[in-house]
Amino acid sequence: MKKLIALILAILMVASLAACGGTDTATKDEAGTSSDFKMGVILVGDENEGYTYAHIEGIKEAAAALGLADDQIIWKYTIPEDETCYDTAADLADQGCDLVISNSYGHQSHMQQAATEFPEVTFIAMTGDTAKASGLPNFCNAFTAVYESRFVSGVVAGMKIKELVDAGKLEDDNFDADGNVKVGYVGAYPYAEVKSGYTAFFLGIKSVYDKVSMSVQFTNSWFDLTKEGETANQLLSQGCVIICQHADSTGAPSAVQAALEKGDVCYSVGYNIDMLEVAPDAALTSATNVWSVYYKEAIGAAMNGEAVPTNWAEGYAKEAVAITPLGESCAEGTQEKVDEVIAAIKAGELHVFDIETFTVGGKKVESAFATDTDGDFVPDADEAVFDGYFHESYFQSAPCFALDIDGITLLN
Amino acid sequence: MANVAVHKREPLVRIAKRDSMPLWQSILIRVLSIVLALVVCGVIIYMLIKVNPLEVYKSMVEGAFGAFKEDYKFFNRRTWITIRDTMMLLCIAVGLAPAFKMRFWNIGAEGQILVGGIATAACMIYLKNLPPVLLFICMIGASLLAGALWSLLPAIFKAKWNTNETLFTLMMNYVAIQLTSFFVALWENPFGSNTVGIINPTGKEGWFPPVFGLDYLMNVIVVMTITVGMFIYLKYSKQGYEISVVGDSENTARYAGINVKKVIIRTMLISGAICGLSGFVAVSGASHTISVNTAGGKGFTAIIVAWLAKFNTFTMILISLLLVFLDKGAIEIASKYDLNDYVASMITGIILFFILGSEFFVNYRMIFRSKEKEVQ
Numbered sequence: 001m002k003k004l005i006a007l008i009l010a011i012l013m014v015a016s017l018a019a020c021g022g023t024d025t026a027t028k029d030e031a032g033t034s035s036d037f038k039m040g041v042i043l044v045g046d047e048n049e050g051y052t053y054a055h056i057e058g059i060k061e062a063a064a065a066l067g068l069a070d071d072q073i074i075w076k077y078t079i080p081e082d083e084t085c086y087d088t089a090a091d092l093a094d095q096g097c098d099l100v101i102s103n104s105y106g107h108q109s110h111m112q113q114a115a116t117e118f119p120e121v122t123f124i125a126m127t128g129d130t131a132k133a134s135g136l137p138n139f140c141n142a143f144t145a146v147y148e149s150r151f152v153s154g155v156v157a158g159m160k161i162k163e164l165v166d167a168g169k170l171e172d173d174n175f176d177a178d179g180n181v182k183v184g185y186v187g188a189y190p191y192a193e194v195k196s197g198y199t200a201f202f203l204g205i206k207s208v209y210d211k212v213s214m215s216v217q218f219t220n221s222w223f224d225l226t227k228e229g230e231t232a233n234q235l236l237s238q239g240c241v242i243i244c245q246h247a248d249s250t251g252a253p254s255a256v257q258a259a260l261e262k263g264d265v266c267y268s269v270g271y272n273i274d275m276l277e278v279a280p281d282a283a284l285t286s287a288t289n290v291w292s293v294y295y296k297e298a299i300g301a302a303m304n305g306e307a308v309p310t311n312w313a314e315g316y317a318k319e320a321v322a323i324t325p326l327g328e329s330c331a332e333g334t335q336e337k338v339d340e341v342i343a344a345i346k347a348g349e350l351h352v353f354d355i356e357t358f359t360v361g362g363k364k365v366e367s368a369f370a371t372d373t374d375g376d377f378v379p380d381a382d383e384a385v386f387d388g389y390f391h392e393s394y395f396q397s398a399p400c401f402a403l404d405i406d407g408i409t410l411l412n
Numbered sequence: 413m414a415n416v417a418v419h420k421r422e423p424l425v426r427i428a429k430r431d432s433m434p435l436w437q438s439i440l441i442r443v444l445s446i447v448l449a450l451v452v453c454g455v456i457i458y459m460l461i462k463v464n465p466l467e468v469y470k471s472m473v474e475g476a477f478g479a480f481k482e483d484y485k486f487f488n489r490r491t492w493i494t495i496r497d498t499m500m501l502l503c504i505a506v507g508l509a510p511a512f513k514m515r516f517w518n519i520g521a522e523g524q525i526l527v528g529g530i531a532t533a534a535c536m537i538y539l540k541n542l543p544p545v546l547l548f549i550c551m552i553g554a555s556l557l558a559g560a561l562w563s564l565l566p567a568i569f570k571a572k573w574n575t576n577e578t579l580f581t582l583m584m585n586y587v588a589i590q591l592t593s594f595f596v597a598l599w600e601n602p603f604g605s606n607t608v609g610i611i612n613p614t615g616k617e618g619w620f621p622p623v624f625g626l627d628y629l630m631n632v633i634v635v636m637t638i639t640v641g642m643f644i645y646l647k648y649s650k651q652g653y654e655i656s657v658v659g660d661s662e663n664t665a666r667y668a669g670i671n672v673k674k675v676i677i678r679t680m681l682i683s684g685a686i687c688g689l690s691g692f693v694a695v696s697g698a699s700h701t702i703s704v705n706t707a708g709g710k711g712f713t714a715i716i717v718a719w720l721a722k723f724n725t726f727t728m729i730l731i732s733l734l735l736v737f738l739d740k741g742a743i744e745i746a747s748k749y750d751l752n753d754y755v756a757s758m759i760t761g762i763i764l765f766f767i768l769g770s771e772f773f774v775n776y777r778m779i780f781r782s783k784e785k786e787v788q
Contacts, residue, residue, distance in 0.1 A: 076747055081607055082706070083699040087493050094489055095479070109609040109701075189606065 037099075037303045038072050040092030042085060042111075044104035046077040049223075050273050051248055055103045055126070058291025062299050065292075081106025089114035093121045099302040101295075102126060108141075115139035122308050124298060127193075129398035131310050140308045142294050143397040145315030147200035148345055149287040151352045153269050153323050154204015155341050156285045156334055157183070157242045160267055162209045163331035164241065169265055173239035180213040180407075184235030186228050186245040186252045187218045190410070194218075194246045196392060196399035200352050201244050201269070201287075202408055207357070208337070215240065217411045223248040229255040236266055242284075244269040253279035267329060274324040286324045293320040313393035316345045353390035358405040368403060370395045426779040438774045445770030449763040456758070461749055468745055475744025476737045487626075494736055496628040496698055499635040501732040503693055504714035506635075506642045507559075507686030509723045510679045512715075513646065515659040516570065518680065520563065520581025521687045521711030523588030526704075527562045528555035528691025530595050533702040536611045536618035536695070537599060547618055551692055559688015560681045562588065567680030571673040585711070592704045599702075608701050620697040631697045638686060643725040655679055687711070720767065738763060 041059060045052035056075075063073060074095065076088050085107045092100050093114065101124045102111050108128035115123040115136050124140045125131065131141040161181050164170050176182055183205060187194045202214050217235060219227045228251030232243050236259050243266065245252045256268035257279035268279050270286030298308045314320040326334055344350035355365050368390060369379035379402065382395040392401050404410070454465030474480060478488035504521050511518035531554035539550055566580035601609045612618060623629040646652040654675050658665045665672050694706050713735060721727035742756030 074747060075750065076743075080705055080708075082701060082703060087489075090489060091493075106607045109607075109613065113610060113613060 037068070038074070038095070038097045039068075039099040039101070039299065039302070040074045040076065040089070040095070040097040042076050042079045042088050042092075042100065042102040042107060044079060044081065044102075044107065051222075052077075052103060054272065054289065055291055058295050059101070059299075061292040062295035065296055066300055066303060068299070068303075079107070081110075083110065085110035086113050089123065090117065093118040097121060099124070099299065099308075101298075112136070112139055122302050124308065127398060129396050132396055137307070137310075140298070140310050140312070141397045142298065142309075142312035143393065143399065144289040144291070144294065144320045145313050145393050146287060146289055146321050147196050147352050147392050147399065147401070148315035149289075149321035149323050150197050150200035151204040151207075151345075152338055152341055153244070153285050153287040154201040154206075155208055155337060156204075156323065156326065156330060157201070157244065157267070157269050158205040158208025158212075159331040159334045159337055160284060160329070161205065161212065161241060164265060165209070170241065171239070171265070174241050174265070175239075176213050178211075178213070180211045181209070182238065182240045183212050183214040183242045183244070184232070184238070184240030185214055185216040186231045186235070186243065186247055187216050188222050188247045189220060190218055192402040193399045195404075196401035197246045197271075197287075198244070198408065199358075199401060199403070199405055200392075202405070203352060203354075203357055205242075206407075207341075212407070214408045215411050216408060219247060221247070225249040225251040228252045232256055232268075233259070236264060241265060242267055242269060245271055248272060250275060250278040253283050257282040270324075276325075276327050280327070281329055283327045284330050285326050288322050288324055290320050290322050293318050311395075311397040313397040316342055351389035353392055353401060355385060355389055358407075360403050360405055362406065365390070365403065370400045422781045424781050426781075427776050428779055430775060430777050433774060441773050442767070442770050445766045445773075446763065449766035452766070453759045453762050456762070460755065461751065463749060468749070469741075471745050471748050472737070472741025475742075476740040490740070492626070492628050494733075494740055496631050497736045497739070498729070498732045499628075499631045500690060500694055500698065501710055501714055501717060501736060502728055503635045503638060503690035504687055504710055505717035505721070505728045505732060506639050506725050507683050507690060508714055508718045509642060509683075509725060509728070510646060510652075510655055511563075511683035512718050513659050513723045514655045514676065514679050516567075516676060516680060516683075517578040518563065518566075518581050518683055519578060519712065519715060520566065520584045520684075521714055522707040522709070523581070523585035523711075524559040524562045524684045524687035525691040525694065525707040525711055526585075526588040526592050527558040528688030529695045529702050529706045530592060530691075531555045531558035531688070532618075532692040532695040533595070533599070533608065533611060536700075540612055540615065540617035544617070544621070551618060551696055552689065555688045555692035556685040557688070559691065560685040562688065563680045563684025564677070567677045567684075570680075571676045589704050592702065592706070596703060607703060610700050611695075611702075612700070618696055619700055628697070631693055634693060634697070638689070639725045639729070642686070646723065646725070651675075651678070716764070720771075734767075 043052045043055065047053050047056055059073070074092060074097065076092070079085050079088050081104060085102060089100050089102070089111055099122045100111070100114070103126045105127045108125040108130060111123045111125040112130060112134055115138050119138055122138045122140065124142060127143050128141040131139045165181065170181065174182055183202070185198045185201070187198060198214070198216055205212050215235060215238065217231045219231055221227060224247070228245065228247050228249050232252035232255035235243055236256065243252055243256050253268040253270055253275040256266050259266050260282045266282065267284050268275060268282045269284050272288055273286060275283035275286055293314065294312060298312070301308045323338070341350065365385060367383060368385050370382040370384035370391070372379050379400060384391045384394065384400070390401060393399060450469065457463060457465050457468050476490060476494045477486065478484065478490040504525065508518055508521055532551045535547065535551040535554050539547055542550065562584060566577050566584060569575040569580060570577045596606070596608055599608045600606065620630040623633065646655065654665070654670050657668065657670060658672055658675050662672055665675070691706065695702055699706060717728050717731045717735065720731045738760045742760055745751060746756045
């Protein structure tokens with residue numbers, strides 16, 4: 001008998017819940033929009049992770065500018081880089097999405113598989129590099145020309161080094177045997193994307209202050225707070241004055257800030273996010289991507305039924321890259337210099353990988369390939385050096401500059 | 413008058429072990445626990461997002477079995493993915509069943525899946541020019557062998573020196589993860605991605621072939637065969653009987669003339685081999701790639717499945733389905749109501765808590781302090 005009462009009670013509770021919740025769901029469906037365009041977004045993380053957060057903000061900004069309603073975008077968070085990505089992409093296509101975007105490199109091959117299967121849906125694998133080779137008209141890659149903002153962040157660092165040298169603030173161990181000022185770089189992996197980034201940064205410094213040498217240490221991880229901090233400390237103990245990074249955490253800037261507070265002369269240049277919060281005195285600036293520029297263009301094209309570019313890579317010309325606001329420790333006149341450099345890049349007068357500014361094995365580079373066609377990871381097609389500079393992100397959106405130039409030492 | 417018996421105060425509730433319970437009663441308790449769990453979740457959902465919980469539950473069902481539209485077909489993509497993942501979980505749980513029944517705590521399924529997956533991926537990469545039948549025989553053989561070898565080590569140590577198999581199998585997982593990282597780096601494609609990417613995307617060599625045009629029917633066939641086979645093995649074979657005797661009491665087993673060491677090693681080989689085979693199902697039948705996330709915690713989830721099902725492989729089907737359903741539903745509501753994933757995990761957690769709790773009421777009864785005593 002008691003059990004029967006319990007059962008009836010339980011059923012009553014469920015029913016009463018249904019009754020009290022019933023009123024406010026109706027409003028959700030009424031917000032229909034004129035356009036029947038729908039898009040899906042596959043994200044490797046969620047808003048708690050800096051890289052994904054930047055993409056979410058970029059898409060939201062683009063959506064607001066294009067007048068997309070909330071229910072026209074289906075968000076899929078924390079999708080791992082495995083078959084779940086394909087399942088999700090196919091599911092989004094089933095739900096009637098006209099455009100599906102994924103934000104991580106590892107999603108690429110699964111997106112490509114979905115693109116083969118759903119020719120009427122456009123798939124964009126951000127930061128990917130196989131769209132051109134796949135030959136699929138509905139499969140696209142995009143990346144910003146972040147090497148441009150890397151270069152500019154290098155200019156900021158160069159101004160600081162020049163100021164420190166002029167003021168005589170550097171110690172003997174801040175110089176190497178040849179009298180070059182030591183710079184350190186915390187890299188993620190020894191891949192083209194990272195190489196292109198640190199080379200651009202290095203050339204940026206050299207454009208202001210020529211006598212520098214740089215040591216690069218890889219952490220073999222995109223995000224590792226502790227390891228990046230430790231690596232920064234190692235580089236600092238070797239006498240590096242500037243620590244830059246290609247890694248997503250705040251580990252390195254925090255370590256530099258701590259060393260600065262202890263009295264060392266050292267400053268930090270970050271990536272992706274403003275580091276002033278964790279390193280108010282040490283952080284000079286960070287090179288960043290402005291994803292909304294691309295998303296406006298790509299989503300807008302897809303909405304109008306136009307083709308989305310297969311390979312998209314834009315920099316300062318379209319304001320798709322930037323550096324974060326300068327920290328208080330920056331040298332005097334940095335802002336003016338930065339504006340001048342950005343203007344020169346925009347005008348096409350300054351090229352980041354100008355072959356006059358660097359050498360490989362003591363020689364000027366006359367030829368370098370951009371694309372790998374036979375799968376051995378060594379570029380063998382598309383001559384990238386012409387008109388006096390290496391054409392980065394020219395044949396495909398993903399970075400491909402993989403030369404080891406003089407002045408940069410790889411520690412591991 | 414002076415000799416009045418002193419009444420000891422009886423506690424409000426006493427707990428006593430149940431002797432047995434009619435089947436309908438135990439089913440009722442379990443169903444009620446799920447209903448209660450849904451009610452509790454409903455209250456929490458309403459408090460958090462002010463959405464009708466029934467709508468949320470509907471989304472969960474849609475997440476697992478497809479959106480209810482006018483032209484709704486039950487066997488749509490989402491249903492098939494739910495089936496595929498259920499089969500994967502089931503396969504691991506079936507692999508764990510004999511070991512756990514023998515009271516050998518094999519928590520090394522993660523590692524056994526990974527080495528099975530590595531073996532499969534290796535065949536797909538290096539032997540892709542073999543005729544399909546031969547290639548499949550190689551993949552099945554390699555994954556069985558890899559899983560079996562991975563469990564052989566802890567089994568021998570347990571049988572010979574009575575080492576703690578829980579720690580041993582657990583640590584083997586970490587070795588397997590490192591091994592997987594090594595092979596991922598070796599087979600990295602494209603360079604710089606730190607992933608293997610989809611293996612043989614064009615020729616689909618070594619991919620489960622569609623059966624009757626259905627991509628994942630093959631997974632069902634493979635796993636169901638193993639499930640039925642394991643049921644018969646555990647219930648009707650002599651070896652299955654030996655397993656349960658060793659599980660109940662090693663001394664009894666020894667007294668009955670069972671070679672305990674042999675049974676331990678043999679059972680662990682079977683357990684590891686089937687877990688290795690689930691690595692084959694995962695790589696060849698679902699992901700077509702290998703990464704450290706290929707096992708993705710399923711080896712641990714399968715332990716819950718095996719235990720809840722009391723090692724009955726058919727009950728495992730239901731439990732696996734329930735867990736996969738909860739997972740898919742959680743993903744859908746996170747996306748639909750723009751919730752963080754953690755809310756979805758909370759719901760799954762609450763439901764699991766109630767299901768596990770219901771086992772208590774199935775096995776024990778609560779005796780309340782009641783008037784009946786006076787009648788006695």
